[in-house]
Amino acid sequence: MMSANEIAVHLLASCPSLEHFEAYMFGSAVAGVGADIDILIVGPGGSLLSQVKGELRSAGEALPLHLLCMLPSEALHTQFVSREKCVPLSQLVLSNHEQTVAKIVSVQAWGNDEDSAARRGEDAICAETPNQRVR
Structure with missing residues (x-):
């Protein structure tokens, strides 16, 4: 299985629409354990969201991706990013x-x-x- 860093590099390179979103990895994949990869996408709904979902579906065909999408207000209200210790994909790429x-x-x-x-x-x-x- 790919490392969290390698997954982040792959997703960011394969999904140009992610530039319109805040993209995070969370859960066991960040620690390098577990069988699935949890990704949080925070940003606008509508056609941009549909586009990024399609790109992620293609990029993740061979990966066990679980995708969670939130509007910015929802992410802020639930404090999901801090509560679940989400790590930005861009930070994982820099770490790599x-x-x-x-x-x-x-x-x-x-x-x-x-x-x-x-x-x-x-x-x-x-x-x-x-x-x-x-x-």
Whole structure:
């Protein structure tokens, strides 16, 4: 199963309409346990909501997504976000990015040529960014 970070990256990349909403993950998936993925969408109703639901349905075809939608006033009134410890998808993406950067920095500090990797007893790691290759 994908990690919470990977799920957030996947959903945000696959669902452009999420930019009109506040999107959160909550429940056991945030902690990396459980069999389902709970997503909260806070924002307007109407055609934008229908559009984002369709995008999420397509993006989550192979994922056990449970989708909860609320209007902003409902989310505020119920305090659902704080009560259920919802984590913004954008925060999960940043966390994933920070972990990747930390891993690259760690590899660079140790050296990442094949000799250095052999001394550490591991394979050389290669991370690629869109414009460059780090080895």
